[in-house]
Amino acid sequence: MARFEGIDFYDLDSLFTEEERMIRDTVRAFVEDRVMPIIGEAYIERKFPKQLIPELGELGVYGANLPEKYGCAGLNNVSYGLIMQELERGDSGIRSFVSVQGALVMYPIFAFGSEEHRTEWLPKLATGEAIGCFGLTEPDYGSDPGGMITTAKQTSDGWLLNGGKMWITNGSMADVAIIWAQTRELGDVKGIRGFVVPTNTPGFSSRDQKGKLSLLASDTSEIVLQDVELPESAVMPESTGGLKHPLMCLTQARYGISWGAVGAAMACFHEALSYSKERLMFGAPIGGKQIQQVRLADMLTSITTGQLLTYRLGRMKDEGTMTPQQVSLAKRANADMATNVAREARRLLGANGILVEYNSMRHMANLESVYTYEGTHDIHSLILGQKLTGLSAF
Amino acid sequence: MNVTVCVKRVPDTETRVRIDGTGIETTGVKFIVSPYDEFAVEAALRTKEAAGDGAVSLLSLGDASTAESLRAGLAMGADSALLLTADVGLDGLATAKALANELQGSDDALILFGVKAADDDQQQVGPMVATLLNRPCVTGVASFEVQGDMAVCHREVEGGVEVIEVDLPAVLTITKGEYEPRYASLKGIMAAKRKPLEEKEATSVPERLRVDRLSEPPARAAGRIVGEGPDAVPELLRLLREEANAL
Numbered sequence: 001m002a003r004f005e006g007i008d009f010y011d012l013d014s015l016f017t018e019e020e021r022m023i024r025d026t027v028r029a030f031v032e033d034r035v036m037p038i039i040g041e042a043y044i045e046r047k048f049p050k051q052l053i054p055e056l057g058e059l060g061v062y063g064a065n066l067p068e069k070y071g072c073a074g075l076n077n078v079s080y081g082l083i084m085q086e087l088e089r090g091d092s093g094i095r096s097f098v099s100v101q102g103a104l105v106m107y108p109i110f111a112f113g114s115e116e117h118r119t120e121w122l123p124k125l126a127t128g129e130a131i132g133c134f135g136l137t138e139p140d141y142g143s144d145p146g147g148m149i150t151t152a153k154q155t156s157d158g159w160l161l162n163g164g165k166m167w168i169t170n171g172s173m174a175d176v177a178i179i180w181a182q183t184r185e186l187g188d189v190k191g192i193r194g195f196v197v198p199t200n201t202p203g204f205s206s207r208d209q210k211g212k213l214s215l216l217a218s219d220t221s222e223i224v225l226q227d228v229e230l231p232e233s234a235v236m237p238e239s240t241g242g243l244k245h246p247l248m249c250l251t252q253a254r255y256g257i258s259w260g261a262v263g264a265a266m267a268c269f270h271e272a273l274s275y276s277k278e279r280l281m282f283g284a285p286i287g288g289k290q291i292q293q294v295r296l297a298d299m300l301t302s303i304t305t306g307q308l309l310t311y312r313l314g315r316m317k318d319e320g321t322m323t324p325q326q327v328s329l330a331k332r333a334n335a336d337m338a339t340n341v342a343r344e345a346r347r348l349l350g351a352n353g354i355l356v357e358y359n360s361m362r363h364m365a366n367l368e369s370v371y372t373y374e375g376t377h378d379i380h381s382l383i384l385g386q387k388l389t390g391l392s393a394f
Numbered sequence: 395m396n397v398t399v400c401v402k403r404v405p406d407t408e409t410r411v412r413i414d415g416t417g418i419e420t421t422g423v424k425f426i427v428s429p430y431d432e433f434a435v436e437a438a439l440r441t442k443e444a445a446g447d448g449a450v451s452l453l454s455l456g457d458a459s460t461a462e463s464l465r466a467g468l469a470m471g472a473d474s475a476l477l478l479t480a481d482v483g484l485d486g487l488a489t490a491k492a493l494a495n496e497l498q499g500s501d502d503a504l505i506l507f508g509v510k511a512a513d514d515d516q517q518q519v520g521p522m523v524a525t526l527l528n529r530p531c532v533t534g535v536a537s538f539e540v541q542g543d544m545a546v547c548h549r550e551v552e553g554g555v556e557v558i559e560v561d562l563p564a565v566l567t568i569t570k571g572e573y574e575p576r577y578a579s580l581k582g583i584m585a586a587k588r589k590p591l592e593e594k595e596a597t598s599v600p601e602r603l604r605v606d607r608l609s610e611p612p613a614r615a616a617g618r619i620v621g622e623g624p625d626a627v628p629e630l631l632r633l634l635r636e637e638a639n640a641l
Contacts, residue, residue, distance in 0.1 A: 003408055005424075018462055022469060022583050030577055060580035073580040083580075 001274045004032060004089065007266050009304045012311055016078065023079045027086040030059055035090035040356045042217040048093060048173070049217065057128030061087070061098050063106035070110065070122035078314035081259035085310070088260030089267045092366035093218030095260040100169045101125060103252035105132030108178050108194055112236040112245055117196050121176060133174035133199075135165035135223050136246045142167070143379050144394075145180075146189040146243045150225060152181035152235075159235060161195065161203075161228040167373070171206045171221025174199050178236075179225065180246045194239035194246065195230060203228035214369040251324045254374050255317060258330035261338035262306045264367055268338075268345035268360045269299045275349055275358075286348070295348055299341045306334045325387045332380035339367040395445035395540060396502040397438040399472070400453045400493055400523070401431040403463040404513040416605040427463045430508025432470075432575040434568040438506055439471045439576070441540060449473040451502070455480050455492050455596055468586035469578035475589070478596035485603035486518030492596040493519065494526035503562040504545065509534050509569040517567075524565035532558050536571025 006028070013021060034055060042049045056062065065080040066072035075083075080102075088095035106125050109117050124130035141147045150163025161181055165171075177197045184191030197204060206221045239245050273296060276287030286292050309330045316322040342364035346353040354361055371377050382393045405411065405423045412419040427435070438450045452467045452475040454460050464475035478496060482489060497505060505527075507520035517533070524531030532538075536555075538547040545564055549556040550571065560566075578586075620629045635641045 005408070018465070019583060019587065022466060022578070023580055026469075026578050026580070026583065058579060059577055064580055068581070068584075074584060075580060079580075 001271065004028065004267070004270050007269055007300070007303055008307075009300055010308065012307055015311060016082075020076075020079050020082060023075065024082040024086055027059070027061065027083050028089070030055075031086050031090040031094075035087075035094060039091045039094070039217060040359075040362070043091070043093075043362055044216075044356055046212075046216045048097065048219050050173070052094065053097075053128040053131065056098060057126065060126075061102075062126050062128060063102040063110070063122065066102070066106055066110050066122070066126075070118055071126035072106070072122065076314075077255070077317040078311070081256065081310055081314045084256040084259040085263035085266075088263035090263075091217055091362065092260065092264055092370050093215050095256070095263070096169050096215065096218050099253050099256045099260070100134055101128075101132055103256055104134035104249050105176065105178055107252045108134075108236065108239070108245070108249050109196065111248070112194055112238040113196060114233065114237050116233065117236065121196065125176075130175040131170055131173050132176045132178065133168050133170040133221075133223075134249065135168055135171075135177050135179040136250075137167050138164060139166045143376060145246065146192070147187060148180065148182055148192065149186060150179070150181045151186075152183045152193065152195065154183070155229070158232045159195065159230045161197070161225045161230060163225050165223040165225075167209070168206070168221045168223050170219050171223050172208050173219050174206075177204070177223065178249075179223075181225075188242075190242035192243050192246065194236040195234045196236060197228065197230060197234060201228055201230065214365045216365075247324070250374055251327050254327045254331040255313065255322075257370060257374055258306075258313060258327065258334045259310045261331075261334035261367065261370055262303065262310055264363045264370070265299070265303050265306065265334075265338040265341040268342045268363050269296075269303055271359050272296065272299065272345035272348045275352075279350075292348055295344050299344055302337045302341055306337045309333060325383055328375065328380040328383040331375065332377055332384070335367065335371045336377055339364065339371050342367050395441055395448035395504070396451070397441055397448065397504045397506060398451045398453055398497065398500060398502045399431065399434045399438045399467070399506045400519070401435065401463060401467055402428045402454065402508070402511045402513075403456050403460045404428045404511055407512055413608045413610060416608055418608070425459065425463065427466050428508050428512040429575075430510055430512060430569065432508070433570055433573040434506040434508050435467050435470055435472060436573040436575040437535075437538070437566075437568050438504070440573070441504065445540065451476065453493065453496065454478070455489055456482055458593075461591060461593065464591055465586045466578065468589045468591065469583040470576055471578075471582060473589065475591045477591065477593045479593060480596035480598075483601045483603065484514055484516075484605060485601040486516050487522055488599045488601045488603075490519045490522030490526060491599040494523050495597045495599075497523065497527060501563070503540070503564075505529070505563070505565045507565070507567045509567045520565060520567035527565070529563055529565050530560045531565040531567070532560050533567045534569045535566045536569055537573070538566060 060073040061083050064073040064075045068074040136145050138148050153160045179195045179197045182191050183193050203226045206223045209220045276292050277285050279286045313330045345360035346364050386392050403425050406426050409423050442448045442450050450472040452464050452472045455478045510517040521531050532547045534549050535547045536550045538545045544559050544561050547558045620626050
């Protein structure tokens with residue numbers, strides 16, 4: 001298969017700055033050289049490729065849109081989006097790792113943490129020397145995080161955490177967890193606060209969630225918090241906005257996902273297009289058959305539409321005008337788009353498409369998680385519905 | 395240890411080249427730093443790092459778009475860059491003279507080139523610059539080490555390694571050996587914006603090589619089927635012996 005060169009039917013390249021293109025091309029080359037050769041095997045073995053952690057840190061992708069002062073690259077949000085796109089071209093699990101580290105761990109520490117939290121954790125998280133995870137979702141409170149039953153009780157000299165979290169990316173590998181817990185009566189969404197919890201704190205335990213059929217090259221874990229005693233300084237002082245603050249983190253992560261999904265779709269399209277030109281059936285390349293040409297045209301159209309969404313979303317984020325609802329639209333549209341493109345690519349590949357040596361089925365399986373996490377497709381529909389009608393359907 | 399690296403902007407090696415009269419169609423073509431020159435940049439950065447001091451300067455001859463290639467080298471870690479703007483043709487000597495005019499006053503211990511440009515493949519400019527500057531030149535260096543006032547260069551030759559010691563200042567042309575180029579880090583890309591990149595017109599050197607026409611190689615003729623099964627073997631052998639001279 002020819003080297004991945006991206007898909008750019010509407011010449012978006014001319015809208016990116018030279019620096020944005022250079023950043024994208026650097027990450028693209030890294031993924032080609034370092035991720036593509038190993039990702040199939042990592043997936044089969046159900047292992048996150050940990051050897052990439054320091055290499056990605058050296059490249060500078062963790063929290064890349066946060067300030068240089070804390071050891072980050074200080075990039076704009078379009079560049080950050082392009083990084084997510086290229087990483088997910090490799091695998092959604094790799095992009096998830098980087099998304100969680102940056103948008104769900106480094107961002108809340110930066111936005112809501114104390115200066116001590118920032119200087120203690122951000123430089124280490126930027127290099128990958130420390131790994132982070134984000135604990136909001138609970139077994140019975142996924143789409144409805146405000147109902148969480150993990151509690152934080154004020155003690156004479158700090159906090160006592162009890163509860164459990166589920167579907168936690170990086171949960172077993174993490175050195176530090178951002179845990180969201182209820183500090184008031186259950187159900188009081190204004191009482192939810194964020195804590196910076198070193199994972200070696202007594203009472204903190206995690207275990208790998210077994211039986212996944214998606215995101216196999218990713219650590220997805222359950223976290224148990226049993227009488228976890230924390231000092232007063234563990235609470236993020238600015239996390240006083242209740243549920244709104246973890247949702248602000250999710251907006252950051254969803255922004256990256258909307259770009260990442262485009263990357264996964266581009267990978268599948270690239271593979272399907274190459275295959276259609278090489279695979280002979282009835283004595284001719286299958287790319288010459290009308291049915292495959294319709295498939296390819298549909299895929300290209302979807303991808304181009306998704307690219308225009310993320311491009312505009314990124315520019316609005318950099319201008320400071322982006323709304324959470326606009327992010328919902330892009331996450332919803334692009335995750336859905338990518339699952340469809342991946343499935344059609346897999347079908348075009350015929351029987352070969354179920355093999356791990358091709359990428360489309362891996363992406364297809366991964367994207368079912370991407371479709372579901374960080375606000376399911378359906379929840380984003382309701383967010384948009386509420387925006388349109390002013391009526392909440394939750 | 396100061397090192398200058400001369401780099402050339404070339405079409406991406408995976409480009410499907412389309413011919414446009416006497417040149418190639420450049421619309422939609424992605425341009426990169428010639429991969430051999432990237433080895434040279436990597437070699438220069440390692441030389442500076444091993445010495446613990448000094449600077450790596452980049453020099454290129456090309457049109458205004460070449461600045462982008464120079465920034466790619468700055469993002470890898472080079473300290474400064476100079477672009478000599480000119481219309482560059484295929485005359486290696488004209489390119490070499492324009493570079494040498496600029497390098498005449500340089501006291502950098504090493505001037506590095508890629509062993510050849512990935513586009514025209516001529517392998518001329520490095521040795522010509524060395525000659526014009528009256529400096530020694532070692533070509534096709536797979537690795538080297540600076541020891542005092544000389545560079546110990548390793549060249550890969552048929553069945554072995556040739557070791558050449560050369561007095562500094564010298565010109566080396568670098569081939570793929572130990573110098574797998576590093577990725578520019580994202581911070582490096584950001585820092586590249588703040589590094590000096592000077593542009594000035596190259597001294598005018600007339601080209602004495604003229605391209606009359608570029609044309610595609612003829613399409614390959616279809617293969618010939620000489621028969622089927624064991625009966626075809628004698629004819630196949632005859633053709634291999636008499637026409638192809640392969641036996």
